[in-house]
Amino acid sequence: MGKTLFEKIWDEHVVADLGGGASLLHVDRHYLHELCISRGFPTLHERGLPVRNPDLTFATPDHVISSAPGRTGGAFPWSIKVMDTMRIETAKAGIRLFDIDQDGQGILHVIGPELGLTLPGTTVICGDSHTCTNGALGALAFGIGISEVVHILATQTIVQRKPKTMRANLEGTMARGVYSKDLILALIGKIGAAGGAGHAIEYAGSAVRALDLEARMTLCNLSIELGSKTGMVAPDEKTYAYVKGRRFAPAGAQYDAAVAHWKTLATDADAKFDAEVSLQVSGLPPQITWGTSPEDVIGVDGRIPEPGHVSKSDALAYMGLKAGDRIAGTKVDRVFIGSCTNSRVSDLRIAAEVARGRKVAKHVEAWIVPGSVGVKKEAEAEGLHEVFLAAGFQWREPGCSMCVGVNEEWAAPKARCVSTSNRNFVGRQGPEVRTHLASPAMAAAAAIAGEIADVRQFMS
Amino acid sequence: MEKFTTLTAIAAYYPRANVDTDLIIRVERCAKVEKGGLGKYAFEMARFLPDGSDNPEFPLNNGPFRQARILVGNINFGCGSSREMAVWAIAGMGIRCVIAPSFGEIFFGNCFQNGLLPVILPQATVEKIGAALEADPANAKLTVDLERQVVVAPDKSEHAFAIEPLRKKALLEGLDEIGLTRLREAEIAAFQQKDRLKRPWVYV
Ligand code: SF4
Numbered sequence: 001m002g003k004t005l006f007e008k009i010w011d012e013h014v015v016a017d018l019g020g021g022a023s024l025l026h027v028d029r030h031y032l033h034e035l036c037i038s039r040g041f042p043t044l045h046e047r048g049l050p051v052r053n054p055d056l057t058f059a060t061p062d063h064v065i066s067s068a069p070g071r072t073g074g075a076f077p078w079s080i081k082v083m084d085t086m087r088i089e090t091a092k093a094g095i096r097l098f099d100i101d102q103d104g105q106g107i108l109h110v111i112g113p114e115l116g117l118t119l120p121g122t123t124v125i126c127g128d129s130h131t132c133t134n135g136a137l138g139a140l141a142f143g144i145g146i147s148e149v150v151h152i153l154a155t156q157t158i159v160q161r162k163p164k165t166m167r168a169n170l171e172g173t174m175a176r177g178v179y180s181k182d183l184i185l186a187l188i189g190k191i192g193a194a195g196g197a198g199h200a201i202e203y204a205g206s207a208v209r210a211l212d213l214e215a216r217m218t219l220c221n222l223s224i225e226l227g228s229k230t231g232m233v234a235p236d237e238k239t240y241a242y243v244k245g246r247r248f249a250p251a252g253a254q255y256d257a258a259v260a261h262w263k264t265l266a267t268d269a270d271a272k273f274d275a276e277v278s279l280q281v282s283g284l285p286p287q288i289t290w291g292t293s294p295e296d297v298i299g300v301d302g303r304i305p306e307p308g309h310v311s312k313s314d315a316l317a318y319m320g321l322k323a324g325d326r327i328a329g330t331k332v333d334r335v336f337i338g339s340c341t342n343s344r345v346s347d348l349r350i351a352a353e354v355a356r357g358r359k360v361a362k363h364v365e366a367w368i369v370p371g372s373v374g375v376k377k378e379a380e381a382e383g384l385h386e387v388f389l390a391a392g393f394q395w396r397e398p399g400c401s402m403c404v405g406v407n408e409e410w411a412a413p414k415a416r417c418v419s420t421s422n423r424n425f426v427g428r429q430g431p432e433v434r435t436h437l438a439s440p441a442m443a444a445a446a447a448i449a450g451e452i453a454d455v456r457q458f459m460s
Numbered sequence: 461m462e463k464f465t466t467l468t469a470i471a472a473y474y475p476r477a478n479v480d481t482d483l484i485i486r487v488e489r490c491a492k493v494e495k496g497g498l499g500k501y502a503f504e505m506a507r508f509l510p511d512g513s514d515n516p517e518f519p520l521n522n523g524p525f526r527q528a529r530i531l532v533g534n535i536n537f538g539c540g541s542s543r544e545m546a547v548w549a550i551a552g553m554g555i556r557c558v559i560a561p562s563f564g565e566i567f568f569g570n571c572f573q574n575g576l577l578p579v580i581l582p583q584a585t586v587e588k589i590g591a592a593l594e595a596d597p598a599n600a601k602l603t604v605d606l607e608r609q610v611v612v613a614p615d616k617s618e619h620a621f622a623i624e625p626l627r628k629k630a631l632l633e634g635l636d637e638i639g640l641t642r643l644r645e646a647e648i649a650a651f652q653q654k655d656r657l658k659r660p661w662v663y664v
Binding site for chain 2 (some may be wrong): 016021024063128227254314423
């Protein structure tokens, strides 16, 4: 029987079979953000262990740094200390650091692909659950906790149990105003926030093939919101073209050899998945969440559903919404366009298209936070920042920012925020803040309308 | 790592579905608070009212449940962020075992790294145990026997659970994963030597 993409990559990385279903896997790429370093390195030192492969370890600050224009680092004494620790530890260990204002700084899951570090067929591991984003290139990428970060630093390997496999078949053609963010939100709505639990997901089907690489990253990014640690897309011509010429990507004869290898990775025709799910994307409207789990999602033309479970009535109360009401027309206070889900240049182009020649509603504070220094430069070269600034958006510095607010970039209690990020959890964007997840187009439309609005009305 | 063998203790039921790790511990606590100090911030948004007083709606704030060492939850417990501080925070409250119908995968793995046992039981069983705990707080004790792989409910009924052998052994003996892997250094070096020839582009 044939093998899936996932199984091929897994098998190629087994260093040892540990028995009982556990394997020791080689880690090709280990990404570190500043909190992995400040939390992980003390344990490493306590045990007197060196970093085994600094050459395969890469670091950048994204979580605690400020996104304020003109920032110099953290905004608080504690975050300045975290940044200092990051610089000292990476220098001592000989780990490449992409520091503030340097080419390469940005959200880890944006810079991994951008720098050509994330490659098809590699294992990409990081102490951050959205590492699954990197699966868009056909990599086996997943997030881990701090203990495992230390394990990788010390051994360049990780102990894993093989998950089951699931194929998500997305078929059809997306309508205008609909993006990969809508597809993945709709899939989470359909199979639930635990629908992919215990499975490695492969996204397949005509709708996935049609997506460019950045849109595939958005798709894979929300795999963890399906309860799955990892999601991936088989590499194809678009992938090889995307990788070519990037800073750390193979070049010349080595590129050709790599592509030849990558071409063997796609799932075999006779491979079997443990589970198959599907979504018809033709006719799907733009999506928006109404509750406190990404599975609480409806079309923007829909009504808020009746809560079927006590957790859902809690969610409605938290969100200040009523079952039966239309979601469109709900007044918003904040808009956040950014995060490892939707902060790449293609996302910013989509938002700019909606914002061009329009104005952000007076009562709305709207932020654009590019995903990396590279994205920011490219967007500025295209003049996108001018479109946003003219419309009244803030144009900020790269980082996680309001996605998680480690650096207290929060909205006010009870404020309503349309966000292009990935988690609408209670308190995620600040205590009592009400988050609605949507695409960059929908977020830009909400900023301009001052309420949740159907972006299709903004398109000619 | 602290061993886990058998635990008989007060168990509290928190029936909320999809309890995410942001709810378990706020991210700025993860960044700022030392490992040993996280317990008092566990579930803070659900556990305390905005004025800082105890929220009576939060199960672990009530009577004997304050001493709970076992937490019974609902589906997808610990979903979301990879933050291991969620486990540290729960452990900091005194919890050594979480029983639920399903778990967030990264949280599940993080539990084992910290000597905390996550137990998966069928949803109907979890709900029945949870209801029994709520109905009779004075008798809200469970026994979790890792060696025999059973949970003993207040009515003495036994519920078997599965656990992967390597993880069971590590918990029972308090083994350390990094130490074990370092014994395989020769295998790791041999893998890399071969792989450098096969996939040179990986080694930048
Ligand atoms: S942008 Fe948000 S989800 Fe992505 S890595 Fe940063 S905090 Fe995590």
